[in-house]
Amino acid sequence: MDFQEYIKPELLILIPVLVAIGCGFKKAEWLQDKFIPVCLGVVGIVLSLLWVLVGSIPFETASAIFDAMFTAIVQGILVAAAAVYANQLLKQEKKTE
Template sequence: MDIINFIMEEALILIPVLMILGKIIKNTPRVKNWTIPYILLVIGVALTSLILGFGIESFIQGVLVTGTAVFGHQLIKQAKNYHLE
């Protein structure tokens, strides 16, 4: 099962946007790493609501795109760490 099949085409653009915003937030002083996924979740839901309109479907899409962005980042990070060992 592929999570991308559940994300609406209009919301797919938010995955790289959230990954870039996450990198920017990570380099911001005084922002703790554990808060980054929560910040991205709020941003993801807000941006999805702007694209799709306010509703439960846009909330779910926001959670899915944020989860995909954070999970994708972790896959890349873990693959790099594994390669270095």
């Protein structure tokens, strides 16, 4: 199975965006490292929600609204997880053990 089966192709661009935002969070003195993945999750959900709201989904029923919210939350979590995973791969590659 490939992660592209789960993340919508239009949202794949969020992975490097979230990696860059995570690097910014890492340099922020006010944010502890243990909270960076959670913050990236929130940012990923917000950005995914913006994509869903701008998309062509008609919000005529409560079901459509809940579907859009569910899609945004799941996609946001997935792109944030992929960004954290990508960051960890880059860190591990630099190690010389």
